[in-house]
Amino acid sequence: xxxxxxxxxxxxxxxxxxxxxxxxxxxxxxxxxxxxxxxxxxxxxxxxxxxxxxxxxxxxxxxxxxxxxxxxxxxxxxxxxxxxxxxxxxxxxxxxxxxxxxxxxxxxxxxxxxxxxxxxxxxxxxxxxxxxxxxxxxxxxxxxxxxxxxxxxxxxxxxxxxxxxxxxxxxxxxxxxxxxxxxxxxxxxxxxxxxxxxxxxxxxxxxxxxxxxxxxxxxxxxxxxxxxxxxxxxxxxxxxxxxxxxxxxxxxxxxxxxxxxxxxxxx
Amino acid sequence: xxxxxxxxxxxxxxxxxxxxxxxxxxxxxxxxxxxxxxxxxxxxxxxxxxxxxxxxxxxxxxxxxxxxxxxxxxxxxxxxxxxxxxxxxxxxxxxxxxxxxxxxxxxxxxxxxxxxxxxxxxxxxxxxxxxxxxxxxxxxxxxxxxxxxxxxxxxxxxxxxxxxxxxxxxxxxxxxxxxxxxxxxxxxxxxxxxxxxxxxxxxxxxxxxxxxxxxxxxxxxxxxxxxxxxxxxxx
Numbered sequence: 001x002x003x004x005x006x007x008x009x010x011x012x013x014x015x016x017x018x019x020x021x022x023x024x025x026x027x028x029x030x031x032x033x034x035x036x037x038x039x040x041x042x043x044x045x046x047x048x049x050x051x052x053x054x055x056x057x058x059x060x061x062x063x064x065x066x067x068x069x070x071x072x073x074x075x076x077x078x079x080x081x082x083x084x085x086x087x088x089x090x091x092x093x094x095x096x097x098x099x100x101x102x103x104x105x106x107x108x109x110x111x112x113x114x115x116x117x118x119x120x121x122x123x124x125x126x127x128x129x130x131x132x133x134x135x136x137x138x139x140x141x142x143x144x145x146x147x148x149x150x151x152x153x154x155x156x157x158x159x160x161x162x163x164x165x166x167x168x169x170x171x172x173x174x175x176x177x178x179x180x181x182x183x184x185x186x187x188x189x190x191x192x193x194x195x196x197x198x199x200x201x202x203x204x205x206x207x208x209x210x211x212x213x214x215x216x217x218x219x220x221x222x223x224x225x226x227x228x229x230x231x232x233x234x235x236x237x238x239x240x241x242x243x244x245x246x247x248x249x250x251x252x253x254x255x256x257x258x259x260x261x262x263x264x265x266x267x
Numbered sequence: 268x269x270x271x272x273x274x275x276x277x278x279x280x281x282x283x284x285x286x287x288x289x290x291x292x293x294x295x296x297x298x299x300x301x302x303x304x305x306x307x308x309x310x311x312x313x314x315x316x317x318x319x320x321x322x323x324x325x326x327x328x329x330x331x332x333x334x335x336x337x338x339x340x341x342x343x344x345x346x347x348x349x350x351x352x353x354x355x356x357x358x359x360x361x362x363x364x365x366x367x368x369x370x371x372x373x374x375x376x377x378x379x380x381x382x383x384x385x386x387x388x389x390x391x392x393x394x395x396x397x398x399x400x401x402x403x404x405x406x407x408x409x410x411x412x413x414x415x416x417x418x419x420x421x422x423x424x425x426x427x428x429x430x431x432x433x434x435x436x437x438x439x440x441x442x443x444x445x446x447x448x449x450x451x452x453x454x455x456x457x458x459x460x461x462x463x464x465x466x467x468x469x470x471x472x473x474x475x476x477x478x479x480x481x482x483x484x485x486x487x488x489x490x491x492x493x494x495x496x497x498x499x500x501x502x
Binding site: 086088089108109110111112115116224226227229230234235237238241242245246249252253255256257259260261 | 323324325338339389390391392432437438440441442444445448449451452455456459460463467468469470
């Protein structure tokens with residue numbers, strides 16, 4: 001099936017945060033008690049109960065050059081996803097529609113995905129806190145799997161009043177995003193379509209009127225080297241080594257038992 | 268043809284599995300003191316718990332058992348028991364603990380000889396080329412070094428992941444997980460060899476019981492640990 005994606009156009013976003021509310025409402029996530037920190041940005045960070053939030057960035061120190069930038073913070077649904085790579089129980093996986101889904105019942109709460117994600121998105125603390133063992137399962141945006149597999153668009157997209165969020169086939173959105181960036185280039189020479197190539201393609205695309213760094217996005221996100229060598233190199237080596245040793249010991253037993261019996265009979 | 272009715276000699280199942288312990292009246296030498304034996308078995312049980320609860324993380328088919336983090340809890344309890352008991356032993360018997368650690372680093376010419384003679388010795392039972400060994404033979408020293416080295420690595424990386432999650436950079440956390448796995452592989456592979464050689468190898472039949480009752484037959488001690496045997500019998 002064709003990969004689905006969300007296109008976020010930062011130049012159309014007014015940071016009304018309707019998407020934040022719609023996300024909580026549809027996914028039945030409780031609100032969080034926060035305090036006024038002198039910004040409209042709220043809550044301050046993603047959490048197990050906040051899968052989507054808008055980041056506010058102020059740039060410039062005079063009223064003339066002041067820029068107020070908004071960026072969507074949620075799972076990017078990477079093609080090369082560090083969380084999928086590192087998840088020991090394969091609770092995290094790529095859905096056939098391309099996004100990163102997970103089976104909560106397989107999550108052990110090890111928290112490796114939380115550490116590995118180059119976008120700092122997954123959060124521990126979902127699925128009922130285990131107070132005794134102190135382990136909580138992972139939680140993050142699931143691209144409203146239950147909606148999109150039933151032909152609906154994600155809740156955040158549905159609610160977006162300015163058209164900053166659109167949903168559809170990734171290939172279509174890619175074309176839309178490229179066209180939009182091309183038209184922005186004349187006014188904003190740094191305009192950029194983020195997510196086209198990053199990590200082999202994200203399933204959340206960003207139309208930006210400036211460089212990704214300005215919006216707080218990593219310019220060159222990567223799967224951590226430790227995660228790759230651990231899962232792709234060390235683990236197969238470990239299994240192989242253990243198998244070889246077990247095989248060698250079995251062989252030794254068969255040979256040594258015969259030889260030593262013969263030797264002792266000769267004596 | 269005459270048939271003789273003979274009662275089958277009954278062997279306790281454990282003797283069948285591990286070989287028979289020294290028979291009553293046989294000359295024996297004490298090999299492991301009681302605190303050492305208790306330390307060994309506490310360690311062994313904790314090791315198995317750590318092994319199983321750790322493995323649950325890596326076999327998707329078993330992960331159902333790890334869900335909710337209960338395996339993680341038992342993993343931590345076993346870790347505390349293992350490290351705590353070793354620390355307790357170190358505090359209560361510092362002298363024997365230190366000399367045991369020193370033993371791992373005492374290497375000489377006979378260790379080179381052991382490494383050369385080992386394949387024939389353990390495969391074919393050829394004893395001619397095997398140089399006399401001390402209280403620990405070279406293989407045991409290698410295992411002991413692995414336990415000390417990989418053990419330290421496990422404690423360090425485990426503590427980092429347990430207590431410093433979210434405090435240390437995520438790169439440090441990921442590498443801790445990586446090296447925790449390195450230590451696991453080292454202890455698993457060498458541990459298999461250890462269990463096999465001390466309980467199942469045809470040349471080591473019965474030696475399993477030395478970690479139970481503490482004694483080995485004088486015959487065994489002389490043929491396997493000549494240097495040590497000479498020392499203890501001289502006293």
